[in-house]
Amino acid sequence: MKQPQAITAILQQLLEQCQPLYSQGKVADYIPALAKVAPDNAAIAVATIDGQIHTAGAADKNFSLQSVSKIFGLVMAMNRIGDDLWQRVNMEPSGQPFNSIVQVEWEKGIPRNPVINAGAILVADVLVSHYSASKSAFLTFIRRLVGEENIYADQQVYLSELEHGNRNAALAYLMKSFGNIEAEVPDVLAHYFHQCATAINCRQLATSLLFLANRGVQPHSNEQICSRRDAHRVNAILSTSGMYDQSGEFAFKVGLPAKSGVGGAIVAIVPQFGVITAWSPALNSFGNSVVGMQLISLFAEELGLSLF
Numbered sequence: 442m443k444q445p446q447a448i449t450a451i452l453q454q455l456l457e458q459c460q461p462l463y464s465q466g467k468v469a470d471y472i473p474a475l476a477k478v479a480p481d482n483a484a485i486a487v488a489t490i491d492g493q494i495h496t497a498g499a500a501d502k503n504f505s506l507q508s509v510s511k512i513f514g515l516v517m518a519m520n521r522i523g524d525d526l527w528q529r530v531n532m533e534p535s536g537q538p539f540n541s542i543v544q545v546e547w548e549k550g551i552p553r554n555p556v557i558n559a560g561a562i563l564v565a566d567v568l569v570s571h572y573s574a575s576k577s578a579f580l581t582f583i584r585r586l587v588g589e590e591n592i593y594a595d596q597q598v599y600l601s602e603l604e605h606g607n608r609n610a611a612l613a614y615l616m617k618s619f620g621n622i623e624a625e626v627p628d629v630l631a632h633y634f635h636q637c638a639t640a641i642n643c644r645q646l647a648t649s650l651l652f653l654a655n656r657g658v659q660p661h662s663n664e665q666i667c668s669r670r671d672a673h674r675v676n677a678i679l680s681t682s683g684m685y686d687q688s689g690e691f692a693f694k695v696g697l698p699a700k701s702g703v704g705g706a707i708v709a710i711v712p713q714f715g716v717i718t719a720w721s722p723a724l725n726s727f728g729n730s731v732v733g734m735q736l737i738s739l740f741a742e743e744l745g746l747s748l749f
């Protein structure tokens with residue numbers, strides 16, 4: 442593996458190389474509060490399981506976690522209800538946009554996987570039904586993983602999602618009509634939007650997910666966050682579905698479990714090595730960050746990180 446200084450120098454050089462791509466994407470505007478972020482922002486961070494952290498760009502600048510939050514919700518739900526979860530949500534790629542409704546109707550209220558919106562709303566139902574205060578439990582979980590307290594839900598983004606969340610509400614009510622949502626839909630949606638609105642930076646995000654690269658154990662605290670089997674299962678789902686309809690292309694080009702969010706973040710897990718996070722808000726038509734994809738792709742290629 443490269444020396445630490447070499448990794449930082451590579452990140453810096455990749456960031457400069459990717460800057461011309463800022464203009465190729467479009468910042469998400471279907472959640473109006475997200476549209477305010479300037480597109481010419483980017484950062485990359487690499488946290489390793491032996492405790493190093495390398496960054497370039499705005500790695501301490503907060504962004505909206507959005508769909509990357511689905512990983513944390515999933516781990517919490519797996520820990521809480523175990524294999525019962527897989528009676529209510531599947532583990533197959535969807536082949537549909539992340540917020541598609543038709544498949545939920547065809548498949549009788551069972552979402553294809555836990556990282557499309559329908560699946561994450563189902564997971565939110567599990568959390569609302571099994572925690573007395575699921576929103577704060579979610580934030581406590583991330584803070585514990587990072588080892589820092591300054592992680593919170595951005596109220597402006599949260600309210601903006603609540604106000605413009607009709608499609609997610611449609612998904613939740615559709616699943617409820619099939620008997621696959623237990624709690625009241627407004628409570629489930631409030632949890633889901635709140636977790637999506639988490640404000641975090643690249644350095645914190647890379648640190649938080651190290652347990653997925655380390656068989657379920659968070660290296661800096663030595664705490665078992667989830668079982669080894671569940672860490673492998675989350676990585677499997679991220680490999681097949683984490684980049685939505687671009688998951689195949691991402692596996693082909695990068696070869697790592699990964700998850701994107703419409704706030705412009707992408708995380709990639711490198712088992713036994715660490716976590717790469719990239720952030721840049723302008724998205725392609727699949728809802729994945731243009732610069733983020735390129736940064737992770739070039740870095741993984743440079744270090745030969747593909748699992749395949």
Ligand code: DON
Nearest residue numbers: 507508539637701702703728
């Ligand atoms: O529910 C939504 O549509 C957003 N809060 C999250 C979607 C998202 O991040 C999809 N990722 N690419």
